[in-house]
Amino acid sequence: MSDASVNPRRPVPQKPPNSPNSPTSQTPPHQVLPIHLRLDDSDSPGDVIDALFLSRFTSGEQPYSRGSSLDSVKAGLTLLPPDATVLRSVREKNRSSLLAEGDGWTILISRWNRGADVTVSSVSDELAERVLGQSVDGAEDEPEPQSDEVSMGFWYVSPRRGPHRTTRQISAKTWAEVRGNYTAPVADAMDGLMKLTPDGITGRLMLLHGPPGTGKTSALRTLARSWRNWCQVDCVLDPERLFTDVGYLMDIAIGEDDGASGGRWRLLLLEDCDELIRGQAKHQTGQALSRLLNLTDGLLGQGRNVLVGITTNEDLERLHPAVVRPGRCLARIEVGPLTRGEATAWLGTSEGIAREGATLAQLYALRRGTSPTIPSPTSAASSDGLYL
Numbered sequence: 414m415s416d417a418s419v420n421p422r423r424p425v426p427q428k429p430p431n432s433p434n435s436p437t438s439q440t441p442p443h444q445v446l447p448i449h450l451r452l453d454d455s456d457s458p459g460d461v462i463d464a465l466f467l468s469r470f471t472s473g474e475q476p477y478s479r480g481s482s483l484d485s486v487k488a489g490l491t492l493l494p495p496d497a498t499v500l501r502s503v504r505e506k507n508r509s510s511l512l513a514e515g516d517g518w519t520i521l522i523s524r525w526n527r528g529a530d531v532t533v534s535s536v537s538d539e540l541a542e543r544v545l546g547q548s549v550d551g552a553e554d555e556p557e558p559q560s561d562e563v564s565m566g567f568w569y570v571s572p573r574r575g576p577h578r579t580t581r582q583i584s585a586k587t588w589a590e591v592r593g594n595y596t597a598p599v600a601d602a603m604d605g606l607m608k609l610t611p612d613g614i615t616g617r618l619m620l621l622h623g624p625p626g627t628g629k630t631s632a633l634r635t636l637a638r639s640w641r642n643w644c645q646v647d648c649v650l651d652p653e654r655l656f657t658d659v660g661y662l663m664d665i666a667i668g669e670d671d672g673a674s675g676g677r678w679r680l681l682l683l684e685d686c687d688e689l690i691r692g693q694a695k696h697q698t699g700q701a702l703s704r705l706l707n708l709t710d711g712l713l714g715q716g717r718n719v720l721v722g723i724t725t726n727e728d729l730e731r732l733h734p735a736v737v738r739p740g741r742c743l744a745r746i747e748v749g750p751l752t753r754g755e756a757t758a759w760l761g762t763s764e765g766i767a768r769e770g771a772t773l774a775q776l777y778a779l780r781r782g783t784s785p786t787i788p789s790p791t792s793a794a795s796s797d798g799l800y801l
Contacts, residue, residue, distance in 0.1 A: 450464050452464070457503075457505060458501075458503040458505070458510075459503050459505055459508065459510045459523075461501070462501045462503055462510045462511075462512045462521065463510070463521070465500070465501065465512055466512055466519060466521040466532070466534070469519055469534055470534040474536075475517070475518065475519060475534040475535050475536055476534075476536075477534065477535050477536070477537055477538040477540070477541045478532060478533065478534045478535070478541060479532070479533050479535075479538075479541040479542055479544075479545045480530065480531060480532040480533070480545070481530075481531050481545060481548075481549045482528070482529070482530050482531075483528060483529045483530075483531070483549060483552060483553045484527070484528050484553065485527045485528065485553060485554040486524070486527055486528065486529050486552055486553065486554060487552055487553070487554045488554075490552050491511075491522075492511075492522050492524075492529060492531055492548045492549065492552060493511070493513055493520075493522070493548070494513075494515065494520065494544050494547035494548050495547060496515050496516075497513040497514070497515050497520065498513060498514055498515065499511065499512070499513045500512045500513060500514055507525055507526060508523065508524065508525045509523075509524045509525075510522070510523050510524075511523075511524075515544065517535055517536040517537070517540055518533055518534065518535040518536070518540055518541065518544045519533070519534050519535075520532070520533050520544060520548060521533075522548070527554070529552075531545065531548050531549055533545045533548070561584055561585065561586065562582040562583060562584055562585070563582070563583055563585050563634070563637045563638045563641050563646070564580055564581075564582055564583075564641075564645075565580065565581060565582075565583045565637055565646050565647065565648060566578050566579070566580050566645065566646070566647035566648070567579050567580070567581065567647070567648050567650055568647055568648070568649045568650065568651075568655075568665055568681075569649075569650040569651050570651060570654060570658070570661055575660070575661075575664075576660065576661045576664040576665065578647070583634055583637070584634075585634040585635050585637060585638040586634075586635060586638075587635070587638065587639075588603070588604075588607040588635050588639055591628075591631060591632075591635055592604075593759060594628050594631065594751075594759070594773050595627075595628060595632070595748065595751070595773075596749055596750065596751045596752060596755055596770075597755070598749075599746060599747070599748050599749065602744070602746045603632060603746065606619075606636065606744050606746075607635070607636065607639040608639075609640070609743075610643065611643055611678060611718075614678075614720070614743060615743060616741055616742050616743035616744075617719065617720050617721060617741070617743065618720075618721050618723070618741050618742045618743060619680075619720060619721065619722040619723070619742065619743045619744045619745075620722075620723050620725070620742055620744065620745045620746070621633070621722070621723070621724045621725075621744075621746050621748055622724070622725045622726070622745075622746075622747055622748070623726070623747050623748035623749050624726060624749065624750065624772060625726055625772075625774070626750075626772035626773060626774030626775060627748040627749060627750055627772050627773055627774075628748060628772075628773040628774075629724045629748050630684065630724065631773070632748065633646075633682055633722060633724070636680075636722075637680075640678075640680070643677065643678060644677070644678040644679065644680050644720070645677060645678070645679045645680070646679075646680045646682065647665075647679060647680070647681050647682065648681075648682040648684070649665065649681055649682065649683050652683040652684070652686050653686075655683070656704040656705055659704075662704060665681065666717060666719065676718065677718065678718040678719070678720060679718065679719050679720070680719075680720045680721075680722055681719065681720070681721050681722065682722045682723075682724075683721065683722070683723045683724075684723075684724045685724060685725065685726070686723050686724070686725055705721065720743065750769070750770045750771055750772045750773075750775075751770050751771060751772075751773070751776070752770045753766055753767070753768060753769065753770045753771075755770070756770050756771040756776055759776055760776055760779055760780060764779075765779050766779070
């Protein structure tokens with residue numbers, strides 16, 4: 414007997430012809446990796462519909478799938494394609510599920526409030542795309558226009574109640590509407606600030622400085638509107654007291670969020686804080702400057718999603734170096750007057766515009782016809798109104 418002989422008591426194992434390891438295997442994927450679904454009393458009718466929809470895709474009967482999500486479905490639409498036959502329908506509190514089929518396709522429509530998820534499985538990719546389009550094309554409603562008003566908080570110390578916060582609805586235009594009110598370098602700098610999200614925050618202090626009447630306050634109102642989805646904006650009406658009264662500071666640091674979900678940011682606005690942040694601030698105001706810096710990047714600010722926005726008429730060179738050091742400021746923007754060319758384009762005429770340009774407040778005065786002759790932008794205007 415040769416060495417190649419085989420012991421009949423120990424048969425050589427043979428691979429089945431359709432083994433997954435065989436290069437010529439034709440075994441369907443659902444047989445290679447079978448899927449078992451078990452339902453018990455913890456499952457809902459909606460879970461059954463999901464399982465029934467997946468079955469045809471899993472088995473390979475309908476191996477192509479397409480899906481889409483709609484944020485707001487037009488009223489009265491069922492999202493069912495033509496010639497659809499409803500197989501299952503479930504309503505559960507604020508959600509509903511609908512399973513339907515047609516020739517060579519199955520559709521699952523899950524709806525909640527005004528939104529919907531639509532998924533189609535089909536025998537071909539082209540058919541899945543066509544059926545999905547029949548369901549969702551033109552079905553999404555136009556988003557509701559955002560209000561021109563934004564909710565802002567106002568902090569102050571009440572003689573009777575101590576630190577107190579009240580809210581008001583403030584009118585604020587979009588950045589696209591007011592961008593032309595600012596000279597080109599300022600508008601470019603503000604572009605990034607208006608689009609900022611929490612992921613892009615690199616500092617806790619925002620500084621807007623420049624002459625009166627250039628539109629710093631107007632820009633902050635627009636910023637409150639641009640950030641309203643993730644940031645609550647509060648204005649401190651008595652900032653000179655905030656950093657000298659520890660109890661007041663702690664109340665504001667803890668804050669109130671109007672019932673918003675955790676993690677929402679807050680922006681505290683301190684307007685015209687020249688004495689607080691100029692170069693001699695620490696000598697003149699004691700610990701006030703130190704407490705401001707502690708709120709932005711010290712122990713007081715730890716664990717608090719708090720930004721501090723300050724407006725001032727001071728030149729940058731006169732500000733305290735601790736305030737403007739690199740890494741502390743999220744933004745440091747000098748809001749200056751429009752150039753003569755920009756001011757002329759804004760007003761539509763050069764009449765009354767000084768050679769060095771004009772502030773926003775001066776341009777509005779010219780438009781109203783109340784100031785045919787205006788001082789230079791470097792001098793303080795007495796009627797700057799809301800464009801401080």
